[in-house]
Amino acid sequence: MDVTLALTVLGALVLLAGGLGVFLKRNAERARTVSGEARVDVASLGLDRLGARATIVQFSTEMCSRCPGVQRTISGLVEDQPGVAFVHVDVTHRPELASEFKLLQTPTVLVLDEAGRPRTRLSGAISRQSLSHELDSITGGLSVAR
Missing domain, CATH: 1.20.5 (Single alpha-helices involved in coiled-coils or other helix-helix interfaces)
Structure with a gap:
């Protein structure tokens, strides 16, 4: 050659x-809009009730390097959001949840509306700004981004 x-x-x-x-x-x-009317059984995820305005579900694994940072981002955002609940689900020992929610990578975040229907799915490293934007679209623009 x-x-x-x-x-x-x-x-x-x-x-x-x-x-x-x-x-x-x-x-x-990039956030992906989720369609369908199927409600998520939040009790199976370890949450006793939905948030009054929205619920954020983060799926992670023990070996995920980005998951702790995303969890801190979500926790900080939810503190500023009345009526928004957050649940962190480690699917390392719960593969049935990974199959049920068709998880291909962690972290994967679902943003549920007040009725528990998934509206947005985000995967990978997630910024506070993008998550705040998705909450705005569900709750009517009342979230606070820092």
Whole structure:
């Protein structure tokens, strides 16, 4: 293989890797709207009642490196939100929940409306701002972002 062809192939691989990185970064925190009327049984998740305005459910595992940071972000946001409940679910020893909620990665966060219907699903590292925006869309714009 001559040097020119090798450099061309190397350059193409670098561009491909860069493009893939940009694509993954752009889609990493995107919220996905959840459709359907199925309510989540929050008792099976360890919560005794829904929040009056919304409920946030975070699924994580013991080995997840991003999960503790996301849990702190959600806890801090919920403290400022009257009527918003938060439940953290470790699915490490509960694989049936991972199957039921079709979890492909952790952390995965579901934002439920006041009736317990999933409205938004976020996966990966989640910023306070994006979660606040999703709460605004469900609760009518009363959340506070810092």
